[in-house]
Amino acid sequence: xxxxxxxxxxxxxxxxxxxxxxxxxxxxxxxxxxxxxxxxxxxxxxxxxxxxxxxxxxxxxxxxxxxxxxxxxxxxxxxxxxxxxxxxxxxxxxxxxxxxxxxxxxxxxxxxxxxxxxxxxxxxxxxxxxxxxxxxxxxxxxxxxxxxxxxxxxxxxxxxxxxxxxxxxxxxxxx
Numbered sequence: 001x002x003x004x005x006x007x008x009x010x011x012x013x014x015x016x017x018x019x020x021x022x023x024x025x026x027x028x029x030x031x032x033x034x035x036x037x038x039x040x041x042x043x044x045x046x047x048x049x050x051x052x053x054x055x056x057x058x059x060x061x062x063x064x065x066x067x068x069x070x071x072x073x074x075x076x077x078x079x080x081x082x083x084x085x086x087x088x089x090x091x092x093x094x095x096x097x098x099x100x101x102x103x104x105x106x107x108x109x110x111x112x113x114x115x116x117x118x119x120x121x122x123x124x125x126x127x128x129x130x131x132x133x134x135x136x137x138x139x140x141x142x143x144x145x146x147x148x149x150x151x152x153x154x155x156x157x158x159x160x161x162x163x164x165x166x167x168x169x170x171x172x173x174x175x
Contacts, residue, residue: 017052043084053078120149
C-alpha cells in the first residue's frame, strides 16, 4: 500500500539566524543540521525554523500592535511552527526549552504542552507519520510516545488529544 503521508522537505535554520537566540547549543545544532519537516501530520507546519525562530509579534502583526506587557509575556517563546488552526508552536526558553502550543485566539495566553524538547517533537512526528502510513497501530504509537516523552501523552497535552483522535478513527474506520 502506498504511504498516505510522504516526508516533506526539512525546514532548517541558518547558523547566523540562531546565534543570539537564548536556546541551547544542542537545539541550535539540531535545527541547523537536521531541522523539522516543513509540514507534518497532524496538520502541522514548521516553516518558521527557516525564518530563524521569530518572536510571535513578528508573525501576528508588527511590534507596534503589541503592548509592552504582551511583549514581556511572550519574549520567552520562539516560534518553530503552527498547527492547522493557526496556533503557534514554540520553544519556551524559560521552561526547559519545552515545546508548547499557544492559542492565538486568546492572544497567546493559553499554553498547551507538546513535547519536552525539539528532539522529542521530532521523534513523535516520525511515530505519528508511521501510524498515518499504516505501518504502526495506534497502541504502538502510544507506547512509543510514552517511551520517547511520557509527558507528551499526559492528560490535556497536545499528543494525548492526537492519540484520542487516532483511537476514534480505529473504532470508526468508515467515518
